Amino acid sequence: MAVIITQECIGCGACEAVCPFGAISLQADKAVIGDACTQCGACVDTCPAGAIRREAEDQAAAMDKSQYQDVWVYLEVAAGSLKNVGLELLGEGRKLADAMGQKLAGVLLGNNIEALAQEAFAHGADQVYLVAAPELARYNTDGYTAAFTDLIHTYKPSVVLLGATNDGRDLGPRIACRLGTGLTADCTGLGIDEATGLVAWTRPAFGGNIMATILCPEHRPQMGTVRPSVFKRPVPDYAKSGEIIKVASKVKAADIRTKFLDLVQVCTVSCNLEEAEIIVSGGRGLGKPENFCYVEELAAVLGGAVGASRAVVDSGWKPPMHQVGQTGKTVGPKIYFACGISGAIQHLAGMSSSDIIIAINKDPDAPIFRMADYGIVGDAVEVLPILTEEFRKIKAS
Structure with missing residues (x-):
């Protein structure tokens, strides 16, 4: 006000x-x-x-900004292990911390999670702040916001990185609001501004037509959420160790306004795009929604996830959880199949970090071929069943 x-x-x-x-x-x-x-x-x-x-x-x-030191990464826990996005951010956070001459710390919130600290050390963390309590066993907005905000008030980090996941997008803005600082959402690039020494947060703006670089000069900590799979996960060194800082939780059950009742699985492994090593994506080049079964069959044979272009999602062929691209999910699998996808710049921005890109398109001049490692010029509806059958034979043998 x-x-x-x-x-x-x-x-x-x-x-x-x-x-x-x-x-x-x-x-x-x-x-x-x-x-x-x-x-x-x-x-x-x-x-x-x-x-x-x-x-x-x-x-x-x-605000005395000189009191704020170190780079923190929120390490999101799912099914008893660290999500990839937290490990990816440790790699980028290591670069920021080294450039600023500060320490890199991971933040673990949950219950019975101390064993996960070694994974954080192996991926570059110098320290791990650990807050363990039964009230934090599952992610909840009230408990995690209060615990994380209390940590920041006590230890004063200069930079806080969170994954732009469902939980990260919920948690980050609430913490920033309580601290009276800014937060740059859905970043696709991080760096250090040479003139000021501040973190330079890069994100798409104006519908993806420009890339904006944002600084937070007046408030601390500098905060941002970063899309999964934008950065590569660093090679772990399990010989590395670090300091675990255990912090008692001040969260009480009465502070949490929601209650966990049941987990309803609405999405199978086929749409877990951020964690997938193989993704088979389809576009409007498939001709009609019924033909998406060819994409799904190939994904099932390869044990991969099913992706889709924005045009497919906008047409109602697939739900938004499958969308790959600048306005969908950013992915970085080992193998990415682009089937009937022309290669609009917004889609390329969401999958360009894939290790191997295989494109199938009947237009030999489609932009997707300029990024692809392997290309098949042909109708995806005709090519996909042949590929699927060949992979079946290889797996059977």
Whole structure:
């Protein structure tokens, strides 16, 4: 909320007139700001007496940024192991920490998870902050937000990286809001700005038409969520060790407003795109939704996941959880089959980090062939059954 310096306010009403949210009123010839304020700054720029300033500006001025050190990575746990995105971010976090001359730490929240710390050390962490409690056994918004926020208040990291997963996208903004800092969402690139030494967060903007680089100069920690599979997982060194910092949880069962009832599995391994080593994706070149069965059959034979282009999802052929691309999921499997996909730049941005790309398209000039390691010029509907049968024979033998 913006703040009125009452003794400096001249009651001119300029701020009331310019506020787009109707958050300002005049009372006893003085401006008063209500709860509808969004800190847009329109009143700050308009006030002729300079009697208004953003509350965040006061907080920034009071913050001693020199107290904030080290790079933290949130290590998301699923089915008793660390998700790949956390390990990928340890690799990138290692580069940031080395460039800044600081330590790299992993953050583990859960219950009975101490054994996972060694995996974090093997992937580059110097330290692991461990908060274990029965209330944190499963991810929940209230408990994890409170525990993570308390950790940051106590140990003051300079940078916090989270995966842009369902949980990371829920947790990151809530922490940032409680801390009064910014968060750059869905990043596809990280670096250090040479002029300021700040983390440079790169993400698509304006529907993917430009790549924006964002800095957070006034607040700490600098926070961002990063898409899975954007970066490669570092090669682990299991001889490496580090320091485990155990922190007692202050979360109580009464603090958690939700209760876990049951886990309903709505998606099989075929749509677990972020973790898949083989992905078979289909596009509009398949002709009709019924032909997607050829993609699914090949994926089943190879033990891979099923992907789809945005055009396919927009047409209702496949649900959004299968979409690969800039506005879908970013993937980096060992093998990526692009079947009937022309290769729009938004799709390429989501799968370009794949180790091997195999394209099937009847248009020899399709852009996908310029990125593919192997290409088959032909109708995907005719080629896919042949490939599937050959792979079946190879696996049988």
